Amino acid sequence: MAPRFLRRIAGYAPPGLRRAAAGALLDLQSLPARLADPARRAEPWAFIHNVGDGDFIAVGAQLLRNLRDHAGLKPSDRVLDIGCGNGRVAEQLAPxxxxxxxxxxxxxxxxxxxxCRRRFADAPHLRFEHLDVWNGEYNAAGKVAELDTVFPAADGSIDVAFATSVFTHMRMAGLRRYLAESxxxxRPGGRLAFTxxxxxxxxxxxxxxxxxxxxxxSAVxxxxYPERAIGHRRDVLEAAVAQAGLKVVALLRGAWHPPAEYDGGQDLFVVVKP
Structure with missing residues (x-):
């Protein structure tokens, strides 16, 4: 009964309550793994900050594989995680x-x-920053407009940047700003991977x-609640990439619309800065 009730709330409630209910359902599903493996009991609880479906460890490992396989991520790279959530990719990137x-x-x-700051307090090569940017789904009280966002990194300082399930919650105007900041x-030759x-x-x-x-x-x-899930025309996305001074080098279609060309749910773009 409880999972069915949570699914109903997750489908129709306002964003904050909907994501908390969906997160609680994910937490219920994760209980067997948490109980069986003491090392997993400290994983973040999704009802506090729900960043999407899936197992914290398995999804993080999958995203790391995709960065290595498709964006050429190397252990020596300087990395920017755009929308790091509760640290599921940082968990894999730390070692x-x-x-x-x-x-x-x-x-x-x-x-x-x-x-993230609590979890990775003993990893000095990982830094986490909060940006109080408005988003209709994830931060409706945010004080910074998306068009005024400034990423917490210096010019030309990043080898690989990535945004997983970020642009799928943004309108085109804000997305263009994020591409410009990327x-x-x-650095010249640096790569951005985004879904x-x-x-x-x-x-x-x-x-x-x-x-x-x-x-x-676009379409929703x-x-x-438009930011719940937004799709954008492929030609407009590619034009926005070019306008930012970047170049698309790969597009892999995801499982949201079969057949898929890689193991992710959303479409994966890999772009490079010439």
Missing amino acids: FLSDGGGYVGFDISRSGIQA ARVL AFALEPGRDRSEVFEFQPFEEA IDQR
Whole structure:
């Protein structure tokens, strides 16, 4: 009964309550693994900061593999995690980057950053920053407009930046700002990997994501809360990448609309700064 009730809340409630209910369901599902493995009992609780479906360790490991396989991530790289959430990728990057690499993660969730700072207090090569940026789904009280966002990294200081399930919760204007900031902080030859719902003719909705038109070049699954899930036309995304001074070098289609070309749910773009 409880899981069914939580699913109902997760489907129809306002963003904060909906994500807390969905997170509580994820926490219930994770209990057997937490009880069986004492090392996993300190994993963040999703009802406090829900960053999406899946196992904390398994999803983090999958995302690290994708960065290595598709974005050429190396142990010596300086990495920027755009929307680091509660640290599921940082958990994997901490040992991976321990021999010379560096990491900065930021998020608009204060609770997510607090959880990361506690969890990685003994990892000096990992730094976490909170940006109080507005987002209709994750930080509706944010005081900084998306168009005014400044990433916490110096010009040309980053080898690999990535944004997993970030642009799928942003309108195009804010997304363009994030691309421009990515271009600023990347070194020449640096790479940005980001996921999106790249909408194309015949691939503009699915059984799970019933996208409906929103703004000129985008579509959403919930007109009441657009940032819940937003898709953008592929040609407009690619034009925004070029406008930021970046170049698309790979696009792998995700499982949100089968057939998939890699093991992720959303479409994966890899772009480079010339």
